[in-house]
Amino acid sequence: MSRQETILSMEPAEAPKPNSLELSRQRLIVALDVPDAKSAMRLVAELEGTCTWFKVGLELFVAEGPAVLEPIIARDNNVFLDLKLHDIPNTVAGAVRSAAGLGVRMLTVHAGGGPAMLTAAKDALAGFAHPPELLAVTVLTSMDAAELHAVGMERAPSDQVRMLAKMGLESGIRGFVCSSQEVELIRTLTGPEGILVIPGIRPAGAAIGDQKRVAGPADALRRGASFLVVGRPITQAVDPVKAAISILGEMAEVVQI
Ligand code: C5P
Numbered sequence: 482m483s484r485q486e487t488i489l490s491m492e493p494a495e496a497p498k499p500n501s502l503e504l505s506r507q508r509l510i511v512a513l514d515v516p517d518a519k520s521a522m523r524l525v526a527e528l529e530g531t532c533t534w535f536k537v538g539l540e541l542f543v544a545e546g547p548a549v550l551e552p553i554i555a556r557d558n559n560v561f562l563d564l565k566l567h568d569i570p571n572t573v574a575g576a577v578r579s580a581a582g583l584g585v586r587m588l589t590v591h592a593g594g595g596p597a598m599l600t601a602a603k604d605a606l607a608g609f610a611h612p613p614e615l616l617a618v619t620v621l622t623s624m625d626a627a628e629l630h631a632v633g634m635e636r637a638p639s640d641q642v643r644m645l646a647k648m649g650l651e652s653g654i655r656g657f658v659c660s661s662q663e664v665e666l667i668r669t670l671t672g673p674e675g676i677l678v679i680p681g682i683r684p685a686g687a688a689i690g691d692q693k694r695v696a697g698p699a700d701a702l703r704r705g706a707s708f709l710v711v712g713r714p715i716t717q718a719v720d721p722v723k724a725a726i727s728i729l730g731e732m733a734e735v736v737q738i
Contacts (some may be wrong), residue, residue, distance in 0.1 A: 505732035510534040512712030518545045531725045536561040560585045567591035570601035577605040592617035592645035599652035616656035617649040622681030625693040661696030668705035680710040687714040702735040
C-alpha cells in the first residue's frame with residue numbers, strides 16, 4: 482500500500498468498499514479557525530457525522546493549547562495540526578517532537594525554513610510508532626505575485642512553489658501544502674506518493690476573503706489534490722452541515738470509486 486493509500490485508508494480491510502461520497506469524506510478537512518474550544522466543539526459535534534477530518538490552526542491552538550485536541554481525537558476524528566512551524570532547526574525539531582506525541586495525523590512546517598530545518602523536522606519524527614505526516618507549506622494561498630514581491634521574492638508563485646517543493650523532497654518530505662494552481666506541478670515532482678493538501682478552496686458563489694490563489698473543490702481534485710482544506714465556506718455558513726454536504730457532492734463527482 483502506498484503512503485497516500487495508507488493515510489487515506491480509514492476503513493478496516495474487511496469493510497465494504499466505500500462509495501465516492503465516503504471517499505470524499507476521507508479527503509475533506511474542515512479548518513476550525515475559531516477562538517475557543519467551545520466554538521470548536523460545537524462545530525465538531527455538528528459536523529462529525531458528515532466530516533472525518535478537522536484542522537486545528539494557530540488561532541485555536543494558541544488560545545487553548547494541546548488540551549483542545551483531546552476531545553476531537555477522542556471522538557474518533559482525524560486531526561491535522563496546522564502550526565506552520567518556522568524557526569531554527571533545533572527549535573523546530575523540539576516542537577515537532579512535542580506535537581508528534583499529541584495523536585495528530587498531519588503537522589505543518591514552513592518549507593521556507595530551509596533544508597536544514599526541514600531535515601531536522603523530519604528526523605525528529607524517527608522513533609515515533611505513529612508519526613503524523615509532515616507537510617511542508619510552500620507559498621501561502623493568500624499570497625500572489627505582488628505579495629511575494631513585497632517580501633523580496635521575485636519569482637512567480639508557481640516557480641517559488643516548485644523550488645520549495647524540490648527542496649522539501651530532497652529533505653525527505655513527501656507532503657506539501659500548496660494552492661490548486663500548483664498541484665499539477667508538485668504532483669509531477671512527487672508522483673502518486675505525494676500527499677498534496679490544498680487550502681484556498683471556494684465552492685461556486687463563496688466569498689474569497691483574504692485568499693488569492695483559489696479553486697473549486699472538483700477542480701482541485703481533478704488537478705491531483707489528495708486532501709482539500711475548507712474553512713469559512715463551511716464554518717461560517719448559516720448551515721455548516723449543508724455547506725459541507727454540498728462540497729462533498731462536488732468532490733464525489735471527481736473522486737473515483
Ligand atoms: O477559511 P479558509 O477556507 O480560507 O481557510 C483556509 C485554511 O487553510 C486556514 O486555516 C489557513 O490557515 C489554512 N492555510 C491556507 N494557506 C496555506 C496553508 C494553510 O489558507 N498555504
